[in-house]
Ligand SMILES: C[C@@](CO)(OP(=O)(O)O)[C@H](O)COP(=O)(O)OP(=O)(O)OC[C@H]1O[C@@H](n2ccc(N)nc2=O)[C@H](O)[C@@H]1O
């Protein structure tokens with residue numbers, strides 16, 4: 138059997154997502170604080186006769202098993218850089234909700250970059266991988282690095298954020314997904330006519346992270362795309378209300394429709410799970426710890 142390389146990559150939540158005006162290139166300038174959370178996709182690569190994508194796992198609906206998959210695009214990009222054919226089978230084991238605002242496609246792209254770099258022994262360093270990641274999508278560089286980080290520009294320019302302690306999150310998965318461009322467009326529509334300030338990072342959030350204050354982080358959670366996601370998916374209103382009852386804070390994750398709730402401790406997390414399971418339109422509830430590591434090679438046996 139040929140060599141296989143496996144990489145595990147986390148989902149993310151945006152603790153803050155401040156969205157500026159629409160730019161001429163079709164993107165919005167953002168200031169965002171990402172946190173990687175312990176829900177994972179696994180990307181496995183091995184030599185094949187052409188480029189193949191196999192999608193498995195708990196979260197597969199709507200994931201293309203062809204060259205349009207973001208992981209396949211990542212492999213094609215690295216093959217070009219390495220001057221070789223993208224002859225690779227990519228198997229995705231998906232645990233990250235699809236089109237859920239948790240960067241699942243970005244995780245797979247980051248995983249494919251790391252895995253193909255190892256499989257083809259290209260020797261690309263972290264900066265080179267990050268440049269390819271940024272070309273694939275605004276969230277992909279963060280999927281490589283993980284942890285807690287500030288993202289500016291489109292969200293692709295990262296600096297580490299000082300953070301102490303660990304956080305327990307509860308995620309409410311929604312029926313169906315939301316398209317990221319549609320949510321940004323809805324945000325523009327809702328804000329039309331009003332001045333949109335340049336986005337700025339929340340000092341309250343940064344100092345709560347530095348101090349490891351779970352309640353401080355909970356109070357500072359903020360997402361400028363939330364109103365747009367709720368407008369397109371009105372059922373989220375009830376989800377937010379139910380989840381926040383026992384949480385220190387809660388918000389729509391990125392462009393949604395997943396909602397994320399920060400728990401003071403494990404007991405509070407269990408109460409949040411219980412409250413969310415009773416809400417119509419919640420198709421599943423997941424608990425995860427954060428911050429999680431970014432894309433990481435697993436040993437071949439899978440430890
Ligand atoms: C909203 C966020 C929050 O982290 O992610 P999700 O919650 O969807 O995972 C990101 O900004 C999404 O990042 P990502 O999913 O990588 O988006 P990209 O592929 O770069 O862009 C897809 C489309 O989203 C819109 N877009 C994206 C990023 C940005 N700063 N401004 C935008 O307006 C544009 O319409 C763009 O064509």
Ligand SMILES: Nc1ncnc2c1ncn2[C@@H]1O[C@H](COP(=O)(O)OP(=O)(O)O)[C@@H](O)[C@H]1O
Pocket residue numbers: 199200201205206207208229234235236237238239240241242243245246314315317392393
């Ligand atoms: N590897 C992938 N995993 C998930 N979705 C993918 C992937 N590659 C391409 N897509 C497409 O990207 C869309 C957004 O998926 P995803 O990255 O999970 O959501 P989000 O941008 O909300 O975090 C999906 O609906 C799907 O059509």
